[in-house]
Amino acid sequence: MNxxxxxxxxxxxxxxxVVSYALKEAGYKVATASDAKxxxxxxxxxxxxxxxxxxxxxxxSGFELCRLIRSNSDIPVIILxxxxxxxxxxxxxxxxxxxxxxxxxxxxxxxSRVRAHLRRxxxxxxxxxxxxxxRDLRIDLDSHQVFLDGKLVNLTNVEFQILTLxxxxxxxVLSRLAxxxxxxxxxxxxxxxxIDVHIHNLRDKLEADSQKPNYIITVRGxxxxxxx
Numbered sequence: 001m002n003x004x005x006x007x008x009x010x011x012x013x014x015x016x017x018v019v020s021y022a023l024k025e026a027g028y029k030v031a032t033a034s035d036a037k038x039x040x041x042x043x044x045x046x047x048x049x050x051x052x053x054x055x056x057x058x059x060x061s062g063f064e065l066c067r068l069i070r071s072n073s074d075i076p077v078i079i080l081x082x083x084x085x086x087x088x089x090x091x092x093x094x095x096x097x098x099x100x101x102x103x104x105x106x107x108x109x110x111x112s113r114v115r116a117h118l119r120r121x122x123x124x125x126x127x128x129x130x131x132x133x134x135r136d137l138r139i140d141l142d143s144h145q146v147f148l149d150g151k152l153v154n155l156t157n158v159e160f161q162i163l164t165l166x167x168x169x170x171x172x173v174l175s176r177l178a179x180x181x182x183x184x185x186x187x188x189x190x191x192x193x194x195i196d197v198h199i200h201n202l203r204d205k206l207e208a209d210s211q212k213p214n215y216i217i218t219v220r221g222x223x224x225x226x227x228x
Contacts, residue, residue: 007048008023009034009051010057011058012054023111026114026115036064039065052078055088062079078110098157098158132164136149139163148206153205153206155205163202170225173223173224176196
């Protein structure tokens with residue numbers, strides 16, 4: 001039994017029960033909410049280390065709740081969306097969610113995703129060098145902060161991990177699959193297009209012109225590299 005806390009937000013009672021049971025069986029502490037207001041209250045009281053969030057809520061858009069959570073916390077957020085709502089998945093990631101799971105889904109798959117995200121948070125940073133510099137970009141591994149031209153850039157945990165991975169492999173091209181495996185392990189089951197959305201968000205935060213990137217370069221048909 002561990003002490004990691006997970007908040008599950010969905011207005012479907014049956015889904016809450018199934019997900020809650022699966023997570024508790026895996027050893028997690030679980031709190032559930034059926035609307036955004038209850039979720040906000042529980043977020044402050046329960047202090048979860050990960051949130052599972054349905055984007056369709058009765059009182060407020062899950063998008064707005066995701067935006068609110070991300071403005072105050074960098075905990076992993078996994079959004080739930082219907083299979084036909086591709087635009088919703090992308091929008092959720094753009095608002096700061098770390099991952100998405102498509103309904104209907106296997107509780108085992110969801111627990112696997114949760115484990116992968118929480119395991120990544122627990123991994124210590126390598127101690128060889130605490131600072132990585134690339135032109136005007138400065139990555140501080142100890143403080144988990146990124147500075148551009150001396151100004152702090154607010155990144156989500158996944159964005160920070162992707163940028164750090166590219167910086168540590170400066171000069172190499174990393175495939176989407178390689179980035180996914182680094183973030184969440186080779187057993188991760190997910191869409192590699194998730195990486196494209198996170199890269200898009202990184203460019204919005206780092207590049208003067210995200211359409212003509214200087215820091216994160218696309219290698220067409222393969223993946224990404226850090227610019228020289």
